[in-house]
Each structure stands twice: as structure tokens, then as C-alpha cells.
Amino acid sequence: MPDTREPDPDVPEERSGAADAMPAGPPSTGRPGLDRRLVVGAAVEFIDEHGIGELTMRRLGARLGVEAMALYRYVPGREQLLDAVVEAVIDGLYGDPDVLLRPDHGWQDYLQRLAHGVRRVALAHPAVFPLIATRPPAAPWVRPPLRSLRWLESFLDALTSSGFSDGAAVEAYRAYTSFLLGHLLLEVSQRGVPITAEDEPGGSSEMSVDLREYPHLDRLQPMLAQDESAAEFEEALENLLERLGGLLRARGGRRAGRGSGKA
Amino acid sequence: MPDTREPDPDVPEERSGAADAMPAGPPSTGRPGLDRRLVVGAAVEFIDEHGIGELTMRRLGARLGVEAMALYRYVPGREQLLDAVVEAVIDGLYGDPDVLLRPDHGWQDYLQRLAHGVRRVALAHPAVFPLIATRPPAAPWVRPPLRSLRWLESFLDALTSSGFSDGAAVEAYRAYTSFLLGHLLLEVSQRGVPITAEDEPGGSSEMSVDLREYPHLDRLQPMLAQDESAAEFEEALENLLERLGGLLRARGGRRAGRGSGKA
DNA sequence: TGGGCGCGTTTACGTCGTAAACCACCGGGC
DNA sequence: GCCCGGTGGTTTACGACGTAAACGCGCCCA
Numbered sequence A, B: 001m002p003d004t005r006e007p008d009p010d011v012p013e014e015r016s017g018a019a020d021a022m023p024a025g026p027p028s029t030g031r032p033g034l035d036r037r038l039v040v041g042a043a044v045e046f047i048d049e050h051g052i053g054e055l056t057m058r059r060l061g062a063r064l065g066v067e068a069m070a071l072y073r074y075v076p077g078r079e080q081l082l083d084a085v086v087e088a089v090i091d092g093l094y095g096d097p098d099v100l101l102r103p104d105h106g107w108q109d110y111l112q113r114l115a116h117g118v119r120r121v122a123l124a125h126p127a128v129f130p131l132i133a134t135r136p137p138a139a140p141w142v143r144p145p146l147r148s149l150r151w152l153e154s155f156l157d158a159l160t161s162s163g164f165s166d167g168a169a170v171e172a173y174r175a176y177t178s179f180l181l182g183h184l185l186l187e188v189s190q191r192g193v194p195i196t197a198e199d200e201p202g203g204s205s206e207m208s209v210d211l212r213e214y215p216h217l218d219r220l221q222p223m224l225a226q227d228e229s230a231a232e233f234e235e236a237l238e239n240l241l242e243r244l245g246g247l248l249r250a251r252g253g254r255r256a257g258r259g260s261g262k263a
Numbered sequence C: 001t002g003g004g005c006g007c008g009t010t011t012a013c014g015t016c017g018t019a020a021a022c023c024a025c026c027g028g029g030c
Numbered sequence D: 001g002c003c004c005g006g007t008g009g010t011t012t013a014c015g016a017c018g019t020a021a022a023c024g025c026g027c028c029c030a
Helices: A036-050 A057-063 A068-073 A078-095 A107-124 A129-134 A149-160 A166-190 A215-225 A229-251 B036-050 B057-063 B068-073 B078-095 B107-124 B129-134 B149-160 B166-190 B215-225 B229-251
Strands: none
Touching: A036 A057, A036 A078, A057 A068, A078 A107, A078 A129, A107 A129, A107 A149, A107 A166, A107 A229, A129 A166, A129 B129, A129 B166, A149 A166, A149 B215, A166 A229, A166 B129, A166 B166, A166 B215, A166 B229, A215 B149, A215 B166, A229 B166, A229 B229, B036 B057, B036 B078, B057 B068, B078 B107, B078 B129, B107 B129, B107 B149, B107 B166, B107 B229, B129 B166, B149 B166, B166 B229
16 A cells, blocks of 8 residues: 555556557548547547537538538547547557556455556546547447447456466456446546537535535535545455455365465 | 345336336326426437437437427427436336435444445446436536435435544545446346347358457456356445444544434 | 549437416406 | 507518438458
8 A cells, every 4th residue: 555645646647658548540641631549539639628518510621621521531539539439549558668458466466457557547538538438339248338348358367377266357347347337437527528508607606505404514515625535545446356366265266267375 | 134136126126116207197197298397208218219319309209209409498409308318217116115314323333324225226227327427527526326415415424423533424425326336237238239230130140250369358257257247236335334344443423413322 | 644532511300498488277356 | 530659469581500411432362
């Protein structure tokens, strides 16, 4: 427990490079020359800036200096564009040097790195993350927020190769995904995504509901308003890992797929 | 641990009455005579049947035998209608006799009942639940899935009156909400909400991606496809309660708001 | 030189949310 | 009895959306 205080390393500003999504394809021609990656990348940026509700084929076209219909050369429709957006965003994990595909330092390290990686993409694209959570998964057993066969495979490999039985690995996968989803969804929505409607300027936007009938709430409001997400995340993750450790000890080395010991 | 197997009591069919949302107002007049509750209730049903994407003012009007614009007498717009929908759905908790506003049998019982109550509404309205999760909360400290000041107050009261310190209660609230959100969102999305597009009839709808390159996945697919959500939920809830118990023992009776002992 | 074709534009259709005007009815004061 | 405001639903209309279809431009290879 490295006493994670002060400068949350998962928050975008705190990190130098890495873990972005879609810089560009070939930087050959200047403006024209569209590209699927370019379109999807622009959509990601647009959503990050204005929210999903504002994303429109015409507006996205405009941002790329092009008419709306041009986008249909690269994307079958708006719905599939959104799918491509979530895929692109989680694929940001592959570019993250702190996330490992294989458990080179044990399964706990693997899960830690993966969790923080996912948290990093969630915080980097707060407006996209709810999409990751709610878009129906291709297969029911591929769950958010890691909606990728490759990551699922990596996960299962990491755990089974660390001594988890098949059943324990599957159970761990379920617990892990729902932990990540719950925490990150709340954290992201707490950082007030884009304030949906345009808030009128001038005047304190405090609607400040009447808390007179809610004494505890009234008293605890400052405490509730504090952002403890980083510490929360760390603690819940720690707890989850312990729980999974128990799972490993209980029904672990029951003829695991590969070596039954540690990596 | 009551060995919750076989007949999941939170799934709608397994329960007789209670915990529905919006039966009707005054059953006086027959067809005409709209009503805000009626409008919102119809919206809930509509979403449950066809999904949010299909909900349209005109269609909802049609279902009520009325033109779209008539709805605007009772609801300011589509967006606010959706807000009203989530409010109506979580208000279903108040009608649930198994959920208590006060911890009459200890805080663990209180949290258990509340969690199962929320799970029940999630399973009763699977298509509405993502809305509960993603709609921006009024205040940042009112979190999904309990988006209600009254429930938040009830929660805080239950814990502090059971010996939790203010800080511990707030921490518990955070852990509890993110646990609920993660588990229920995944469970609901797993029960394949409405299959978005109309799936073509005839022919096995198995798109069956190629799993040759994913050996673990290939091997574990049947296990992954099994629905273990009820047991999962129970176990994670149990674990959470233990964790909160530890929290209570560690920093519990530090001058709690009310009586520092048990209720 | 020409002809196709990759890539973006134009035009057009149906649907959406919703503002505004409209109207039909109904209960109460004169 | 008669008018009259108000309640509750309809009609009409507008602008924006997603997207099908037809259209053109310009480049590359023959």
C-alpha cells in the first residue's frame, strides 16, 4: 500500500505521454484525405469536448471540413461510429506502457496495472466512458469495461497461469469487471461530465435544494462533496485483490491450464 | 449465508405482488383524462418493452391514444420525461415491503434489504436501469443508483445510528453505491436488454466469432456464458458488509451523531 | 487521350422535438 | 339563458437529424 496521496497519477494532467487515442494516420497530405481512424478520432475528441448528445454527423463532418455524407465512406452509420469510438478508446490500453499483456510480475501486479490503465482511459475520456458501459456487448460474456476478446483472453491467461483454476479465473473476471465498472462510472459521472444543457451565465448556479428535512445530509454534505475517488479506488481494488487471493488459496491449484505454480 | 440457490427471489416472475411502478391514479374516467403519473408510467412500460432508443414523443402519445403535443401539458420535454422515468422507477422502492427506511434489525439487515430492493427494480426494468446509472445526478454527492435525497438520508441515518462515525458512513455510502451500480449494470446488460436492432428471423443468429486464437476463452466460453449473477451478487454483498463491519470496528463509535451503540 | 473510379457534394425524404396558434368543451357568475 | 375564461387536446409549422441516392470532380493507368 504505497500511501497514494496528493498527486493522483491516473488523472490525465499528471502524466506526460502515452495512453492517448488516435494521434493520426499517415501525416502525408494536409487537410483533405479522410481516413477511418481520423474520423473515429475526431468523434472521440468531439465527445470529450461536447458530450455524446451533441455529436451529430453534420457537426462531425464540419469539424473535419467536410459534409456529413462524406463520413459514410468510412463508417456505416452513427450507431457503428459510436461502437468504433468505444473500441478506439479501450484500444488506448495497448499503447499504455504501464499496462502489461502478460503477468510478468505476478497476477496482483497485472490486475493493478490493468485497473489503473482502465481508470486512466476513463478519466481521459469521461464523456465516452458511459458509452463503454452501456453499449450492448457483442457477446454476453464479454463485459464492459474491457470489451475486447484480446483483453479477456489476456486476463484469463494471466490468472490461470498464476495458479487460478478455471472456475476461479472466471469468478475473478466477473468480480473484477463489475468492480471497475461501478467505481469508474461513478467517478466519471462525479467529475460532472459536460453539464448537459448550457448553464446560464451569471448568478451562482447553486440550486441548493432545501436540506432542512435531511439533517445528516445537511451535516455531511461537505464530506460527501469531497472527491475521494482515488483513495476509494485504491482501497476497493486492494480489497478485491485480497478477496481473489482467498479464492486462489481456496480452490486455486486444481489442475490449472498451465503451470500450477506462479509465473 | 442462506444458501441462495435455485429460485432467485429478486427476479420479477418469482415474486407475487409489490414493487411495481405506477398502477394508475384515480380509476374514475375510462380512456381520456391524462395525468402526469399516467404519462410517466406509460413511458416506463414503453421503455421496458422497446428500449429507450425507440421512445418517441409521438409514439408515446400514440400509446396513450393522444397526439404527441398533448404530453407537453404534463412534462416539459423529452429529457425531463426521462428524468421523471428514473425517479418513478426508484420510487418503486417505497412500495417495496421488504425494504426498510430504518434499520429495525441492524445495519447489515438494512443494507441487505436495500440492495435486494434495488436489484429487484433493476431486474424489473432492465432497459431503464442504464438510464438510472448515466443520467447526470442533480448534485454530485447524490449518486446512482439511489438518486434520492430521502434514501441518502435514510442510509446515513441507518449507519450513524448503528455506531458508524460520520466519516465511516460516508465511506460506506460510496462503497455501497459503486458496488450496486457495477453489479446491477452488468447483470442487466447481460440479460441482453432488447437486442437493439431487429434480428433477422431464420438462420441461427450465432455470429460466433472465431475463437481459435483465444484458447482460454474458447475453453471457458461455456463457463463464462453461465449466468451466476445472483450468487455473484450475494457474495460481493456479503464481502462488502464484512468490509464495512471492519470499518465500523476500526473507526466506529467516534462520537456518532446519535446513540453510539446499536439501534 | 480516354475512361473508370475513389471521394466528396447535392439533393431529397421521413422522423424527430417542440413552439405557437387553434379549438372544443365545460362550469360558474350575471 | 348567456357569455367567458380556462383546461386539455389538436393542427400546423419549423429546424435539425440520420441517411439513401444521384451526381460530379480529378487522378491514375492504359
